[in-house]
Amino acid sequence: MWWKDLRATLSQSINVEGISLSASVLVKDHHLILPHVLVPDIRYIDWGELQRRGFKGVVFDKDNTITVPYSLALWGPLVSSIERCKSVFGNDIAVFSNSAGLFEYDHDDSKARALEKAVGIEVIRHRVKKPAGTAEEIEKHFGCKSSQLVMVGDRPFTDIVYGNQNGLLTVLTEPLSLAEEPFIVRQVRKLEMSLLNYWLKRGIKPISHDLLPDAMECVKDPTPL
Ligand SMILES: [Mg+2]
Helix, strand or coil, X not given: CHHHHHHHHHHHHCCHHHHHHHXXXXXXXXXXXXXXXXXXXXXXXXXXXXXXXXXXXXXXXXXCCCECCCXXXXXXXHHHHHHHHHHHHCCCEEECCCCCCECCCCCCCHHHHHHHHHHCCEECCECCCCCCCCCHHHHHHHCCCHHHEEEEECCHHHHHHHHHHCCCEEEXXXXXXXXXXXXXXXXXXXXXXXXXXHHHHCCCCCCCCCCCCCHHHHECCCCCC
């Protein structure tokens, strides 16, 4: 069992599908790593504005987006923003993670169930790691088109590439804590951010989203704690 867990942890850190897809992102599809919105954390997102624009639900990455890595508890300062998001979108929010709910890593479903119990947000079960895979599970879960959903995550090569490829509005947050991350993940993150900044400086723009052509309209100053 320890080998199964170790292998799952390693494969969570070294995402083979992600790496091969990243090669194509580096060469020709560089706009895919550009988020529509870049914010320090989810407190800067105006959930009400997103709903007014026609979005039906929100998909959150887990690690370093709403919890610190390997934790099952929401990061304290984000609780009020999550509550606001729930009050706007009701049950139409979910976690889509490469840890909890990913069959390969969470083979007995225990992490997904524990996270649902701890944070009160449903976890979408899936078999293919972001950024690979389609939006099939997500569309089935929400009962709407993926273009009516928002993907929020902290990794350009996984969360943002996945969201852009599948037509979601993409929001990139800064990571909550680097202390828990394995060394290799920190190095890949640095590379991702360098590339993102490189393309932004050269005027490459994200693919425009029909429901929110000026994506910055959903960004607000965070509510003071
Ligand atoms: Mg993450």
